[in-house]
Amino acid sequence: MNVGTAGFVLLLALALPAFEETSGNWRARDDFAVTFLDRYGNEIGHRGVIHEDSVPIDQLPDHFIKTVLATEDRRFFEHFGIDFLGLARAMTENVKANSVVQGGSTITQQLAKNLFLTNERTIERKVKEAFLAFWLEANLPKSEILRLYLDRAYMGGGTFGAAAAARFYFGKNITEVSIAEAAMLAGLFKAPARYAPHINLPAARARANEVLSNLVQGNLMTEGQVIGARRNPANVIDRGGTDAPDFFLDWAFEEVQRIAAGFDEHSFIVRTTIDIGMQDAAEAAVETTLRQYGERYRVSQAGLVLIENGGAVRAMVGGRDYGESQFNRASRALRQPGSSFKIFPYALAMEAGMTPDTAIVDAPIFWGNWNPKNYNNSYSGRVDMKTAFARSINTIPVRITKERLGEDGVGQIMEIAKKFGVETPIRRDVTIPIGTSEMTVLDQATAYAVFPAGGLQARRHGVSQILTYSGEVLYDFARDEPPAERVLSEQAANSMNQMLTRVPYVGTGRRAAVDGVLTGGKTGTTQAYRDAWFCGYTGNFTAAVWYGNDDYTSSNRMTGGSLPAMTFKRLMDYAHQDIELRAVPGVEDPFPEQLAGARVAAAQTDSDGNALPRLQRPRTLNRNSTAILRALGQAFENAKPLSPPERLAAADTGVEPVPNTVER
Numbered sequence: 139m140n141v142g143t144a145g146f147v148l149l150l151a152l153a154l155p156a157f158e159e160t161s162g163n164w165r166a167r168d169d170f171a172v173t174f175l176d177r178y179g180n181e182i183g184h185r186g187v188i189h190e191d192s193v194p195i196d197q198l199p200d201h202f203i204k205t206v207l208a209t210e211d212r213r214f215f216e217h218f219g220i221d222f223l224g225l226a227r228a229m230t231e232n233v234k235a236n237s238v239v240q241g242g243s244t245i246t247q248q249l250a251k252n253l254f255l256t257n258e259r260t261i262e263r264k265v266k267e268a269f270l271a272f273w274l275e276a277n278l279p280k281s282e283i284l285r286l287y288l289d290r291a292y293m294g295g296g297t298f299g300a301a302a303a304a305r306f307y308f309g310k311n312i313t314e315v316s317i318a319e320a321a322m323l324a325g326l327f328k329a330p331a332r333y334a335p336h337i338n339l340p341a342a343r344a345r346a347n348e349v350l351s352n353l354v355q356g357n358l359m360t361e362g363q364v365i366g367a368r369r370n371p372a373n374v375i376d377r378g379g380t381d382a383p384d385f386f387l388d389w390a391f392e393e394v395q396r397i398a399a400g401f402d403e404h405s406f407i408v409r410t411t412i413d414i415g416m417q418d419a420a421e422a423a424v425e426t427t428l429r430q431y432g433e434r435y436r437v438s439q440a441g442l443v444l445i446e447n448g449g450a451v452r453a454m455v456g457g458r459d460y461g462e463s464q465f466n467r468a469s470r471a472l473r474q475p476g477s478s479f480k481i482f483p484y485a486l487a488m489e490a491g492m493t494p495d496t497a498i499v500d501a502p503i504f505w506g507n508w509n510p511k512n513y514n515n516s517y518s519g520r521v522d523m524k525t526a527f528a529r530s531i532n533t534i535p536v537r538i539t540k541e542r543l544g545e546d547g548v549g550q551i552m553e554i555a556k557k558f559g560v561e562t563p564i565r566r567d568v569t570i571p572i573g574t575s576e577m578t579v580l581d582q583a584t585a586y587a588v589f590p591a592g593g594l595q596a597r598r599h600g601v602s603q604i605l606t607y608s609g610e611v612l613y614d615f616a617r618d619e620p621p622a623e624r625v626l627s628e629q630a631a632n633s634m635n636q637m638l639t640r641v642p643y644v645g646t647g648r649r650a651a652v653d654g655v656l657t658g659g660k661t662g663t664t665q666a667y668r669d670a671w672f673c674g675y676t677g678n679f680t681a682a683v684w685y686g687n688d689d690y691t692s693s694n695r696m697t698g699g700s701l702p703a704m705t706f707k708r709l710m711d712y713a714h715q716d717i718e719l720r721a722v723p724g725v726e727d728p729f730p731e732q733l734a735g736a737r738v739a740a741a742q743t744d745s746d747g748n749a750l751p752r753l754q755r756p757r758t759l760n761r762n763s764t765a766i767l768r769a770l771g772q773a774f775e776n777a778k779p780l781s782p783p784e785r786l787a788a789a790d791t792g793v794e795p796v797p798n799t800v801e802r
Contacts, residue, residue, distance in 0.1 A: 171405040176412050183296050183382035185391040192289050193301050193312055195281045201317045205324035208352040211245040219246045219271035246271040249287045293326045294334030294461050296382035307374045318367035321346040331461020335374040343371040383417045385456030389469045390600040397613055409603040411450035419712040420453035423705045435696040441467035441684045443583040447590045449597035472576035478662030478671040479573030482551045483535040488630035494524035494637050500531050505568045510536050527637045528645030535571040557625040559584035559596050582673045582682035590675045592723040593631035594622040632724025639725050650703035652710040656722050661698030672702035677720030679713050681706055
């Protein structure tokens with residue numbers, strides 16, 4: 139086999155899994171129209187293809203089609219999925235500019251990514267994208283490819299599709315947009331976050347001006363035809379603070395698709411579990427931390443999931459900027475968990491009869507050709523389990539797995555992780571006790587929520603109810619899902635809680651300790667400092683926090699006890715304001731005098747003494763109070779207006795009567 143043949147075989151091997159996505163009725167996967175509500179019943183966004191949004195190509199304004207083609211794919215009607223001439227031209231222009239000024243992806247390639255793939259920037263994804271682009275061209279006419287592209291592309295502001303964007307930004311039907319408005323819409327495909335006009339109107343207008351120049355350069359319009367749009371750029375509706383929790387909505391939409399797969403209805407109102415106050419606090423905690431410390435630690439991305447103990451997801455941060463990248467680092471990114479994975483071998487040890495006080499030897503250990511090292515390359519000899527856990531000694535979970543769990547310790551770890559709610563398959567390997575098998579942030583939060591639940595599974599979920607627009611409840615989580623199963627004995631859960639609640643006070647997670655609230659958790663740091671984690675909980679909430687880079691480059695010695703722990707603390711400080719605190723099972727003396735005070739105070743600052751500002755949680759109404767106020771408001775709206783009393787005769791009283799008024 140020559141090099142060329144081997145290369146083709148390799149490319150085909152990478153592409154074949156992609157074609158599995160095209161099986162079945164792939165068009166119907168998004169054939170849902172969903173309006174999402176938060177946990178209190180407030181509308182927070184939409185997903186799916188709303189049928190009136192899908193406008194036939196022949197009904198779209200000619201100038202809008204031209205702006206899209208001139209900017210995104212001038213040779214769209216000439217190529218067969220990949221434009222090699224356009225790719226060469228883009229590479230030449232990028233070399234001249236010494237930066238990326240032109241993209242090489244065709245509209246068909248972009249549609250393939252939107253329909254079947256994620257935004258993950260890898261060679262494997264680009265290979266799949268290319269093969270899927272050929273598949274689309276072979277199976278669909280050009281007009282259908284263009285229609286699907288215009289229906290599915292993200293356009294900023296939580297909108298998908300050009301028609302939805304026209305309504306959101308301009309308050310009009312897509313068939314009515316002017317040349318200036320069409321240019322502004324076409325400019326959004328490249329970077330919807332950067333050019334979203336409700337956020338940065340000057341940048342959106344500058345980008346629209348580039349689109350108008352593209353029209354002239356591509357000989358699709360003359361300068362005389364576009365000069366009016368240059369002189370009178372588009373205006374947009376003032377949307378204020380309308381940012382939607384888009385990463386959460388994408389994940390919740392997937393949950394709706396799974397639950398509603400057998401329903402006859404395809405248009406739903408969905409009540410979710412998200413708490414917008416918590417969501418805003420989570421986003422602020424991540425963004426503030428990255429702005430303040432990202433450059434120092436050479437880290438650019440983060441993922442976070444907050445679960446109320448019981449499984450309801452209250453907040454999800456899938457990345458720093460949804461408009462820049464819709465890849466959800468909370469639910470899709472597979473990253474090594476490092477030492478945060480050690481809960482599984484330790485939980486099995488507790489289940490097997492060991493206790494936090496059981497002594498075990500920290501010494502060199504070999505498993506085949508593998509010889510795990512401790513973080514500081516030293517060994518402590520005989521230590522108890524709770525100390526080994528708090529100090530995150532690597533040899534101990536390996537020794538537990540190899541010597542204390544029977545013949546198939548690795549298999550037992552794989553099984554307990556699955557029971558704890560980890561949906562990502564765990565790789566069978568002797569190295570997994572110290573966290574080499576990739577997981578998602580959502581997996582981590584789900585697993586850690588088992589401990590404050592006393593050993594019951596978390597049952598993570600983002601959808602509380604699915605209703606028709608007429609109000610019929612088609613699905614109710616509390617009604618339709620089975621009760622939580624026990625996945626860890628109470629005794630083992632209590633022992634784990636006793637160890638986990640030491641980490642923020644005497645272990646590696648001291649910056650995570652929440653003021654006045656018992657905190658448990660575990661740090662995780664992977665090889666070459668590529669990933670840093672803090673996964674932890676209180677009696678009320680569980681959260682998993684990850685920091686790293688999309689391209690897997692190393693950070694500047696960032697550990698789980700730094701930015702992840704600081705972010706966890708900042709969010710949890712907010713979440714626990716003005717609520718009733720719940721106990722952590724099995725921990726009888728939550729605040730030993732020798733640990734409180736200095737440890738908690740130290741957790742508020744980083745190593746240089748710089749404090750993150752504390753978020754203040756506004757007082758909110760609970761669900762019942764909100765429902766009562768809404769009912770009262772509806773009653774007042776439906777009430778008949780009061781009739782003014784008949785005026786008294788002035789002759790009888792000698793006083794002019796006062797009109798009947800209601801104070802507001």
